[in-house]
Amino acid sequence: MQASPLAHHFESLEKQAHAARLGMWLFLATEVLLFTALFAAYGVYRFLYPEGFAQSSRSIETWIGFVNTLVLVTSSFTVAMGLDAAVKGNGRRTALLFAASVGLALVFLGFKAIEYAHHFQEGQLPGRYYTFEGVQAPGASLYFSLYFLITGLHAIHVIIGMSALAIVGALAWRGRFTGEYHIPVELAGLYWHLVDLVWIFVFPLIYLI
Amino acid sequence: MSPSSAPVSEVPAYNPRNYLNSPATGLRSWLTTRDHKRIGVMFLVATTFFFAVGGLFAMLIRIELLTPGPTIVDAMTYNRLFTLHGVVMIFLFMIPAIPSGFGNFLLPIMLGARDVAFPRLNLLSFYVYLLGATIALWGMIHGGADTGWTFYTPYSTQTVTKVVPILLGAFILGFSSILTGLNFIVTTHTLRAPGMTWTRMPLFIWSIYATSVIQILATPVLGMTLLLVAIENAFGWGIFDPARGGDPVLFQHFFWFYSHPAVYIMVLPAMAVISEVVCTFSHKNIFGYNAVAYSSLGIAFVGFFTWGHHLFTSGQSAFDAGIFGVLSMFVGIFTAIKVFNWTATLYKGSISFKTPFAYFVGFLFFLVFGGMTGIALATVSLDVHWQDTYFVVAHFHFIMVGATIMAFLAALHYWFPKITGRTYPEGWGLVGATLVILGFNFTFIPQFLLGNEGMPRRYYAYPERFWPLNVASTAGASVLAFGLVLILVYLLVSLRSGPVAGPNPWHSRGFEWFVPSPPPPENWEVTPVITHPPHDYHHAGEAPPGGVEPEPRHAS
Numbered sequence: 001m002q003a004s005p006l007a008h009h010f011e012s013l014e015k016q017a018h019a020a021r022l023g024m025w026l027f028l029a030t031e032v033l034l035f036t037a038l039f040a041a042y043g044v045y046r047f048l049y050p051e052g053f054a055q056s057s058r059s060i061e062t063w064i065g066f067v068n069t070l071v072l073v074t075s076s077f078t079v080a081m082g083l084d085a086a087v088k089g090n091g092r093r094t095a096l097l098f099a100a101s102v103g104l105a106l107v108f109l110g111f112k113a114i115e116y117a118h119h120f121q122e123g124q125l126p127g128r129y130y131t132f133e134g135v136q137a138p139g140a141s142l143y144f145s146l147y148f149l150i151t152g153l154h155a156i157h158v159i160i161g162m163s164a165l166a167i168v169g170a171l172a173w174r175g176r177f178t179g180e181y182h183i184p185v186e187l188a189g190l191y192w193h194l195v196d197l198v199w200i201f202v203f204p205l206i207y208l209i
Numbered sequence: 210m211s212p213s214s215a216p217v218s219e220v221p222a223y224n225p226r227n228y229l230n231s232p233a234t235g236l237r238s239w240l241t242t243r244d245h246k247r248i249g250v251m252f253l254v255a256t257t258f259f260f261a262v263g264g265l266f267a268m269l270i271r272i273e274l275l276t277p278g279p280t281i282v283d284a285m286t287y288n289r290l291f292t293l294h295g296v297v298m299i300f301l302f303m304i305p306a307i308p309s310g311f312g313n314f315l316l317p318i319m320l321g322a323r324d325v326a327f328p329r330l331n332l333l334s335f336y337v338y339l340l341g342a343t344i345a346l347w348g349m350i351h352g353g354a355d356t357g358w359t360f361y362t363p364y365s366t367q368t369v370t371k372v373v374p375i376l377l378g379a380f381i382l383g384f385s386s387i388l389t390g391l392n393f394i395v396t397t398h399t400l401r402a403p404g405m406t407w408t409r410m411p412l413f414i415w416s417i418y419a420t421s422v423i424q425i426l427a428t429p430v431l432g433m434t435l436l437l438v439a440i441e442n443a444f445g446w447g448i449f450d451p452a453r454g455g456d457p458v459l460f461q462h463f464f465w466f467y468s469h470p471a472v473y474i475m476v477l478p479a480m481a482v483i484s485e486v487v488c489t490f491s492h493k494n495i496f497g498y499n500a501v502a503y504s505s506l507g508i509a510f511v512g513f514f515t516w517g518h519h520l521f522t523s524g525q526s527a528f529d530a531g532i533f534g535v536l537s538m539f540v541g542i543f544t545a546i547k548v549f550n551w552t553a554t555l556y557k558g559s560i561s562f563k564t565p566f567a568y569f570v571g572f573l574f575f576l577v578f579g580g581m582t583g584i585a586l587a588t589v590s591l592d593v594h595w596q597d598t599y600f601v602v603a604h605f606h607f608i609m610v611g612a613t614i615m616a617f618l619a620a621l622h623y624w625f626p627k628i629t630g631r632t633y634p635e636g637w638g639l640v641g642a643t644l645v646i647l648g649f650n651f652t653f654i655p656q657f658l659l660g661n662e663g664m665p666r667r668y669y670a671y672p673e674r675f676w677p678l679n680v681a682s683t684a685g686a687s688v689l690a691f692g693l694v695l696i697l698v699y700l701l702v703s704l705r706s707g708p709v710a711g712p713n714p715w716h717s718r719g720f721e722w723f724v725p726s727p728p729p730p731e732n733w734e735v736t737p738v739i740t741h742p743p744h745d746y747h748h749a750g751e752a753p754p755g756g757v758e759p760e761p762r763h764a765s
Contacts (some may be wrong), residue, residue, distance in 0.1 A: 019400070026395065030428070040463075045456075127447035129444075141454070142447055145446040
């Protein structure tokens with residue numbers, strides 16, 4: 001057995017879990033604000049260049065975004081199921097469900113990589129690298145600056161979240177968590193849901209409107 | 210615990226088993242420590258170092274401005290100097306100094322906790338600070354930046370100076386700030402001792418809590434903004450570049466959305482310190498506890514809706530400017546609530562005019578004078594005249610720097626006995642305080658006058674009619690620098706050879722004075738049970754269980 005998960009400065013495991021959960025929610029708030037700056041910039045430039053943004057949005061493949069949305073929502077579902085298994089003390093099941101989520105995250109990144117490769121071929125690139133012939137309306141290069149910033153930052157979050165799920169899943173497989181103590185499972189899940197939630201906003205902004 | 214059960218004589222004057230020597234004393238034990246007190250002390254040492262670096266840049270600026278033409282450096286070096294002065298002082302000294310230094314040391318003790326909620330994140334916060342500082346320093350040594358600390362686009366995206374490492378350094382420092390703020394909020398929510406209700410918390414914690422809220426909500430936006438400028442500068446993605454359709458004014462909105470609240474990240478901790486100092490040195494509980502506590506949250510809240518007052522001359526509509534002007538004045542209301550309550554606390558108090566109290570007096574002067582000029586600047590029609598003049602420079606040095614330095618020095622003297630277990634020489638302390646307060650006034654009052662006569666900020670050369678006031682300002686800065694060096698010298702001497710202080714040399718009723726000096730690693734021997742508000746001088750003689758017996762209130 002490993003040492004007790006209760007740190008010396010907390011009086012009970014319950015209080016420690018409460019602190020960890022509160023800390024995670026605050027951290028998620030900072031993450032939301034990080035993206036908010038980019039969404040605000042998107043809003044301002046969409047207002048300034050409605051035509052350029054609309055045409056650029058139509059020039060990228062909506063179906064990839066749609067499939068990726070389905071993939072991410074499904075991965076959130078398996079994470080939620082994994083937490084449910086952890087609450088019931090079934091670490092192995094948690095590990096398998098988290099592994100499925102990591103697999104789905106890899107599928108998401110795969111599609112994203114195909115999409116990025118396509119943009120590089122077409123010259124749909126940010127700022128001074130923009131050489132795409134398809135859309136000439138003003139603001140198109142700004143659209144792709146924001147496109148790469150937002151989806152790039154989101155992809156970094158996918159990689160971080162996926163690593164967290166993998167680590168926590170491995171620990172769950174080794175039986176580190178119990179029905180009473182499974183706070184890392186919960187926190188990794190919370191983070192993954194945020195990654196999913198951000199994409200729920202990215203998808204309509206980038207692909208649909 | 211009744212006074213008879215633990216006579217005063219049983220408490221050793223210098224706690225032999227303290228956080229400085231246990232569990233170990235080696236360098237390794239410090240670098241891997243998770244003790245909030247050690248982390249706080251490391252932050253204090255680091256921020257004091259950068260205070261000296263920033264002060265050195267300030268002196269070079271003042272010497273350069275001693276004559277109307279070139280004096281010691283060329284124009285480009287001068288631009289770098291004022292940029293680095295601003296960057297170092299704001300990101301490396303003022304933002305972390307009080308919250309990460311004193312806040313780390315005191316917050317858990319005051320709450321009756323053993324440590325902050327996430328000790329490992331706390332240590333990480335320190336290393337993230339060091340990493341950010343190292344990257345920024347590397348940038349400064351290899352060229353520096355000449356944009357001013359505000360990094361305004363489009364200039365910052367085109368400058369050939371090394372602005373990218375400094376932007377990245379500030380971006381990384383933001384995470385240190387976020388981690389500390391997050392830790393403090395969770396600690397305050399989850400680790401209060403039994404009986405420590407929200408309205409029994411020391412006012413220091415209320416203000417630090419409000420600061421933490423701003424750190425968490427504003428810093429990510431700044432981080433992203435600085436990153437965008439760095440990307441723009443390095444790769445030309447066009448976000449803020451008008452040549453590619455970008456909007457430079459959007460940068461100003463983003464930047465001030467953080468950087469105006471950041472002013473309150475610097476001032477609220479100063480108010481935190483002052484609320485403690487005023488109680489201890491007038492031997493009286495605060496007048497209007499709730500008003501002082503909630504006005505901190507009020508400042509934190511309103512501070513998010515005032516950023517537009519930096520854009521009065523940036524093409525903002527007159528209507529927007531008016532709204533932002535009025536909202537900015539609300540900050541004055543909350544600040545005035547505090548000022549009136551602090552001064553009302555003095556009334557019929559038993560005031561001991563020690564060094565921290567001298568800094569409290571200086572603080573009040575800078576806060577009120579600086580605050581009133583702030584109300585004037587928030588008036589749009591006046592601001593158009595003063596925009597980018599030395600009036601603005603003098604205003605924010607009074608309110609933000611003056612107030613913060615006063616509080617930093619007050620805190621350094623007030624808690625020096627708690628942190629080190631020793632006292633500083635009181636006479637030299639008062640001499641230092643006098644020099645610093647007078648020097649600061651003589652530095653910046655001439656700048657108010659210069660700005661009002663129209664001298665623009667950041668200029669390398671100026672007409673001869675501005676000469677006398679610039680000489681006066683440089684003379685004042687020299688007195689200020691001399692005072693600060695004097696303080697550093699006697700504090701360093703006191704570290705080794707100062708008289709042993711005892712647990713409560715000020716006869717304070719603040720909770721942190723009930724633990725031995727220097728505090729033991731676990732802060733409180735047993736978790737205290739709090740039965741009355743802090744600074745409750747009516748209950749003198751009682752201590753929370755787990756604490757040492759307070760000395761009897763001194764008779765004077």
